Every structure is written in structure tokens, then in C-alpha cells.
Amino acid sequence: MSPRRSNAERTETTRAQLIDTARQLFGDRGYSATTIAEIARSAGLTTGALYHHWPGKEALLVDVVHDIHRELAVRIRSGGSVGAVEDGEAERAAEGSGAGRVAEGRRADRATEGGGAERAVEGSGKGRVTEGAPVPLLLRSGLEFLGFCADPAVARVLLLDAPAVLGYERWRRIDEQWWLSPTVRLVERARLARGCPGAADAGADGSRRLALALLGALTSLGHEVAMQGASAVAGAGRTYEVLLKSLFC
Template sequence: MRRTNEERSRTTRHELVEAARRLFAEQGYAGTSLAQIAAAAGITTGAVYHHWENKQELFYAVVEQVHADLHRVLRSRSGGTGAPSDRLKASGSIFLRRCADPAVGRILLVDGPSVLGQERWRNLDEQWWREPTVALLREAGSSGGGVEELAVALLGSLTALGQEIAGAPGPARIRRCQQVYRTLVDAVSGQAN
């Protein structure tokens, strides 16, 4: 059966994003060229430019994919039942453990802010995580104008702790960072009630 142009285009985009994700995780953004990505995907460099204007836009697509993958993992593993604070702690712990993987830590937290710029990177991060965090805080009983700020504080702490892990991963560091985050959630949950 013959594939349509749209199907071929979607397949090419997927292959390029997968190859870029592997190389950005292994070599970092600065150490990876579009030619290397094209070669790893078995596609011409011209095909890359057909889909993205430049390497930064391809990187943005990779960051979006990493967020989407994390979102699926966190929804499936942190559970939809239980106390909101427990769900916040579970999802934060999973995220922090994932930060030891260069495909998450290096792409999202090390290269992401510098390549995309702080504002664009933060806007993308918030598109994925702010509303679910606000919803859990409200479910925990937090109300009023402080809910948005509490969500930002929790997300900011996850980012900072994740950067610590991405910079020097190891089981002991992951456990310490997870404990710090659980302590923060407990403190916020106490404030929320």
C-alpha cells in the first residue's frame, strides 16, 4: 500500500526528532550538527530544513517530545487516586529520577533554557505542568490568589533539583533531592489546608 505524502512527512519528522533526541542527549546541543542528525536518521540535510528552519526549532520539537513522554509516564505511574499531596510527591519523585537520564536532564534542564531562551523555555514548561499542579493544589484545599504562586514555587523547586541531578546524577543525590521535594510538598500541603 502506498503511503501518502503526509504520512511520509510525518514519518520523516518522527525519525529526525528521534535521532536529534539521541544525539542531543549524548553530545549536547552545541556538540550536535544538523548534518549529524540527518545522517543518524538516514535522511538528507535538506529534508531537515524542509521541516524546520534551523537546529533551534528542531531542538524545540525534541523538548516538546520529552515533555509529552514525561507527561505520559507521570500520568500512568503517579496514579489518579490518593491524596493530592501524595500524587504531587509521586510525580515529583518520578520526574527527579528521570532527570538522571540525559534525554531528560540534559535536554530539558541544561540545554533547554540556554538554547530556547529563558522565557520560551519556561512558557513551554508551564504549558505542560502548571495547570495539573494548580489542579492538585486546589484539590488539596488550597484556594485564593496563592495557588498559582504555590504551583510556580513547586515547579521551580523541581527544576532546580532536577538540574542538580542532571549535573551530577547518582542514586544518593536522587534520593536527597526527592526527600527535599517531598518535604516541600508537605510544607505546602500544610499551608493549603
């Protein structure tokens, strides 16, 4: 007989169930068209159970956004569908990414929190990306994100509803919580490895600005993919590849 679950385990299970349900409904119907009562009912729980964890729907949306970032981090860490990235590989890597694959890792490794994103990003590829290959890792991570944006449900929640409901600054802070620090470190390694002029003495500010520029470019490309669908992933990936090469090659 299995041991009885603790209250903490039951609480976490309920919380995860509500996040999963809210994420599905927000993705299918949109944030504004989904009510607290519908989320609770679809999860087989009471509205009181939901309010035990969140004061309202907006706070729940914040955790749904974190859940999407968490899934992306897990997929990058595990290598996703993208293998070794060589010249011109962005188009081939983009094939097969997106809608059909997003659900696969949805519940995986919820223990990866914001600070864990650094380990998730830098540990991706399971050995296919070495410590001395930051540019392929930046490309691979970007391609995973663009593939993610091809899923209409992810795009609706992450790129459309979240910034509209939470406000741009708050939405951006969540994104940076997950991705800014690991991207800065990869940029620093790439600049030094490629012998970029002034790389050694540009300091953290220079690398941080470059990292913000890369993340901003990915967000813009992600919006393009979200609007045009999976057929735009390859072109967006090539554009990001060209940007990385112009900076580091």
C-alpha cells in the same frame, strides 16, 4: 497486503525519526557539537528533508524539548515505576528511576500535546491515585521528573542546553505549557482537601503562585540530580516530599 501509507503518515514518520535522532545526538554530544548534516545523515535522510520541517537547529531543539516533556507526561500517566506513595516513600520510589528507564517510553503516545499534559498528569497511576489524593499525585509526578533528570542525556538537553540556547523565558514557557495548569488544579484540590487557611478565598492567583513555587523547586532539585547523578534522586525526592508536607499536611 497492508494499505499504502498516506503522505501525511509518511511525513509524520519522517518528522518523528528526525526528532528521535536529534534528541539522541543532542543528548550524547550536546547541542552545539551537533550539526544539521549529522542529524540528517544519522536519520538516513537528506538535509533538505530536515529543512522541510524546521527552519534550523534551534527550531528542532524546541520540538525535542517538547518530546521530552511528552515522554514524561506519558510515563506519569501510566504510573511509571512509582506505586502507592506513603510517608517516607520518596526514597524507595526513587530507587530504579533514571538512566536505565528513560528510553522505555520514548516513542510512546506522541499524540499527547501540551494541552494533553493535564490529562496525562491527572490520569496517572491508573487508579492508584484517586481524585481525592492530590498530594500523593504531586509527589509521584515530582519523583518521576527527578528520576528523569538522573539520565545524563535528558539532563543535558532539558536542563543545560535548552535554557542556554532558547533563553530562560522561552524555556520556562515550554515547561509551564506542559505542567502549570495541571499543577495549579492539583494545588487547589490539595489546599481545599487539607483545610489550608484561606484556601477557599485565596483565588486562582494564590494557587498559581504555589504551583510556580513547586515547579521552581523541582527544577532546582532536578539540576542537583543532573550534577550529582542518580545517587542524588532519593535525597532530592525526600526534600520535595518535605516541601509538600509543609504546605499541605
